[in-house]
Amino acid sequence: MLNGLAVGCIYGLVALGFVLIYKATELVNFAQGDLLMLGAFTCYMFVVWYGVGYWVAFALAVALVALFGAVLDATILRRIIGQPQFSVVMLTIGLGAIFRSFASIAWGSEIYTLPTPFSARATRLAGVAVSHEYVSIIIGTVVLCAVLYAFFTFTRIGLAMQASSQNQLAAYYMGIPVKLMFSLIWAISAGVAAIAGVLLAPVSLIDINLGFIGLKAFAAAVLGGFGSIPGALVGGITIGLIELFSGAYLPQGFKDVAAYVVLLVVLAVRPQGMFGAITRKKV
Amino acid sequence: MSVRFVFKTSYDQDLGIFRDDVQRNWYLALLVGLLVLPLLIPAYVVDVSLVFIYGLCGLSLMVLAGYTGLVSLGHAAFLGIGAYTHVYVVHDLGLPWVVGVALACVVTAAVGVLVGLPALRMTGVYLSIATLAFALIIQEALTRWERVTGGLKGKAVEKPVVFGVHLGGDTAFYFLCLAFLIAGLWLTGNLLRAPTGRAWVAIRDSEIAAQSMGVNLAVYKTSAFAYSAALMGVAGALFAHKIGFLAPDIFTVLLSIQFLLMVVVGGLGSLHGALFGAVFVALLPVAISQARDSIPVWLSAIASPFGKEAGAATFLAVDQFVKKPGLEPGLFGVILVLFILFEPLGIYGRWRKIQLYFSTFPLYKRATFRRQKTYMRSERLR
Amino acid sequence: MSLFAADGLVMDFGGLRAVDGVSFQIEPGEVFTIIGPNGAGKTTIFNLVSRIYEPTAGRLIFDGEDITRVPPHEVARRGIARTFQNIELFEHATVLQNLLLGRHAHKRSRFVEELLFLPSVRALELEHREAVERVIDFLDLQPHRDNLVVNLAYGVRKVVEMARALCTRPRLLLLDEPSSGLSVEETEDMAFWIQDIRTVLGVTVLMVEHDMSLVSSVSDRVLAVNYGRPIALGTAREVQEHPDVIKAYLGG
Structure with missing residues (x-):
């Protein structure tokens, strides 16, 4: 149960990254999972290669990936805003392939484990062994969501970001530096992916294909309506639990595709997701 | 070179x-060039056959993504279904080769309809995500349905026997693929x-x-899916013979992305583009493997004036x-990234620009093909 | 008997009632115009008539048949064609291809025949082409025939869109703000064309329009709406002088 909840949180965090970028720029970032992978690898590199402490490495990894996200926006992604969706999809897929290739060249295609302060420790809670790694994921998600919520609701920059995602032109006229806001949103989104990556690393293993978790996070984002931040989290947790139960009760093989089946069913039955609203083109 | 006018005297033209x-x-x-090609470069006949098969895949995706505007991220799954159907029909059921191809075509078209129907309600990127999910499910199914697919152990494929004629040789297979591509x-x-x-095209725009x-959207979107899938099924049957061994991990998302790369690099919305893209994607690995051997030699030659050690290092x-x-x-x-950023019209678009440059020289205007800068236009309301 | 009748049309968007009990009849061969201030529900009525929206209540009757539940793509086949306020052409196709799509409602070839491009398909294509060429001649579009729509000026696109609608051989033509975005000269040309469409082709026209000079020069009858309700019906002059209409426009 806790297991599924924790994995669901990771899906939710990656989905959150999708949603942030989608809401702000209407780009769907197919490289989100690969940003997660970069985050995990960067943290691993600091901890194991350079012997940096876990928390410092965590912070460094998140900061670096966030910075990378901002640079990515400023140099590449900004150029294609306003182009058809198709170009965007292809562009981010291409970027994802480049990241994976970069990771395999820089860090090799072996599989690594990230040692953490909570590795292989467990507390007995009401007679059930509770692994600290899973607890760390859940706590991390809750804290991160609280911080993000506060940021978007109470700070000027957060409000400015909301404004620029709702009406680009109007925000621009009101003196909000829209380009900077977009870069910041990319930074936040990449940072969230990196956090998810570092949190996931102890329970999963780090390899260059870690990013494929992004595909399952799509299911979470779609389930949540692709535009709703709480929806993304709820969607993520739902997918995590569905996976857990289908692994337990259904024949082998279903666990791996459960997320995709849910995704297809949701898209076919209720394309706007659980939290989304129907919109249609005005003529 | 002068401007060439086409005089039209009847609508028939x-x-x-x-x-x-x-x-x-x-x-x-x-x-004619393609017919004599096997005589000129016999060593590359197999690679060029792959170009023809990829050409069919390119056509398939061009119809769906380039002409109808439905971007599928799961076309490798159709290729896989086609390949496995064909091999199952020919090897396990012992039916003639042509029946295998026909059934590969029919089965993939049917699956295409099945995917197309829920896709009617989705737009834009949602459809891409859904096809991606579909492809991942199919890949898992190919792994698990061992009785038909052989599971992870895979399945060997024999050389094609068309109407009782053994097409064992590479050249024979080359012409088979060429014939299918032309058709x-x-x-x-x-x-x-x-x-x-x-x-x-109307649905796309x-x-x-x-x-x-x-235009009945349901009918035409589904027919685009079915036709595209059917082409992919035929390509799959040929592909099975080309690689000689089927395993589920051949038909991955990465292969789907390569197909999309084909239509983007070639140029969306033109049949020429599909073929240019196929040539590019099929021959790039060949070029890369050549480059792998030659680039270190070149670079060490450049470095060798600085000493023998520098060259070797x-x-x-x-x-x-x-x-x-x-x-x-x-x-x-x-x-992919470079093409999207700098040449969204693909190789075919570049080709047209070069043609226009020469035919209108010296009056060519760069602005003819310039993309208009637009503010973010919402695609949520499509 | 009237060609088209709307009977008690109601359209709700969530809690907002955009159209509230609108009824009108259009006689064969007339130009019927709907006017009203911004947000009065004119375009919504239009989208109801062309079946893009599902009415909350009310009936649509065309040529004596109830078309309230007919799917949108079927409407064209019955003889209703429309244009759009912000132009919905197929931008990456040529003018000719756009107009040929207007013949889609008259498509008679089957998929397999087209796959093999049988002589019958070729003959049908030539037929379509001739029909399209007649429209091209009618609206003077010859110079633009092989141009891509993206390369055309806005005014020309408006005409192309009207031509595409005419290619379906409609009996009722719906024009959504034909003059919007056009210069004064282009609007005058548009008035001539609308009159020609009515007198030469004998097509009945339902139009939504802002430009009162165009409205008064071509309309036989005008319906004014405000807040989704009809407030006046009559000739252009009668409606313009109607106290409720003046109040609606001046916001009294």
Whole structure:
């Protein structure tokens, strides 16, 4: 149960990254999972290669990936805003392939484990062994969501970001530096992916294909309506639990595709997701 | 070079597959070239056969993504279904080869309809995500349904026997693929100059207007899916023979992305583009493997004036770098990004620009093809 | 008997009632115009008539048949064609291809025939082409025939869109703000064309329009709406002088 909840949180965090970028720029970032992978690898590199402490490495990894996200926006992604969706999809897929290739060249295609302060420790809670790694994921998600919520609701920059995602032109006229806001949103989104990556690393293993978790996070984002931040989290947790139960009760093989089946069913039955609203083109 | 005008004297002229006689003669010359190609470069016949198979895949995705505007991220799954159906029918059921191809075509078309129906309610990127999910499910199914697919152990494929004739040789297979590609091009070209093709393009550009002009969106989106899938099924049957061994991990998302790369690099919305893209994607790995051997040698030659050690060290370092396994997909990624950013019209678009440059010289205006800068236009309301 | 009748049309968007009990009849061969201030529900009425929206209540009757539940793509086949306020052309196709799509409602070839491009398909294509060429001649579009729509000026696109609608051989033509975005000269040309469409082709026209000079020069009858309700019906002059209409426009 806790297991599924924790994995669901990771899906939710990656989905959150999708949603942030989608809401702000209407780009769907197919490289989100690969940003997660970069985050995990960067943290691993600091901890194991350079012997940096876990928390410092965590912070460094998140900061670096966030910075990378901002640079990515400023140099590449900004150029294609306003182009058809198709170009965007292809562009981010291409970027994802480049990241994976970069990771395999820089860090090799072996599989690594990230040692953490909570590795292989467990507390007995009401007679059930509770692994600290899973607890760390859940706590991390809750804290991160609280911080993000506060940021978007109470700070000027957060409000400015909301404004620029709702009406680009109007925000621009009101003196909000829209380009900077977009870069910041990319930074936040990449940072969230990196956090998810570092949190996931102890329970999963780090390899260059870690990013494929992004595909399952799509299911979470779609389930949540692709535009709703709480929806993304709820969607993520739902997918995590569905996976857990289908692994337990259904024949082998279903666990791996459960997320995709849910995704297809949701898209076919209720394309706007659980939290989304129907919109249609005005003529 | 002068501007070439096409004089038209009847509406019939606009219905031909070729623009004019000059164009037709160029294509005839190309065909003759392809017919004698196996004599000229026998070593590359297998690679060129793959170009033809990929050409069919390119056509398939061009119909769906380039003409109808439905971007599928799961076309490798259709290729897989086609390949496995064909091999199962021919090897396990012992039916004739032609029946295998026909059934591969029919089964994939049927699956295409099944995917197309829920896709009617989705737009834009949602459809891409859904097809991606579909492909991942199919891949898992191919792994698990061992009785038919052989599971992870895979399945060996024998050489094709068409109407009792053994096509064991590479050259024979080359002509088989070429014949299928030409047939595919002809059929697709026919559809595109008929009402069906126009309805597809209409859906791509404005669903609502297409609907108001009497286009039944459900019928035409589904037919685009079915036709595209059927082409993919035929390509799958040929592909099975080309690789000689089927395993579920051949038909991955990465392969789907390569197909998309084909239509982007070639140029969306043109049949030429599909073929240019196929040539590019099929031959790039060949070029890369050649480059892997030659680049370290070149670079060490450049470094050798600085001493023998420098040359040898460069050779070793570069050699180690270019032989990293992750490099090739990364290179594909780089190419994709560069094309999207700098040449969204693809190779075919670049080709047209060069043609126009020479035919209007010295009056060519760069601005002719410039993209208009627009503010973010919401695609949520499509 | 009237060609088209709307009977008690109601359209709700969530809690907002955009159209509230609108009824009108259009006689064969007339130009019927709907006017009203911004947000009065004119375009919504239009989208109801062309079946893009599902009415909350009310009936649509065309040529004596109830078309309230007919799917949108079927409407064109019955003889209703429309244009759009912000132009919905197929931008990456040529003018000719756009107009040929207008013939889609008259498509008679089957998929397999088209796949093989049988002689019958070729003959039908030539038929479509001739029909399109007649429209091209009618609206003077010859110079633009092989241009891509993206390369055309806005005014020309408006005409192309009207031509595409005419290619369906409609009996009722719906024009959504034909003059919006056009210069004064282009609007005058548009007035001539609308009159020609009515007198030469005998097509009945339902139009939504802002430009009162165009409205008064071509309309036989005008319906004014405000807040989704009809407030006046009559000739252009009668409606313009109606006290409720003046109040609606001046916001009294």
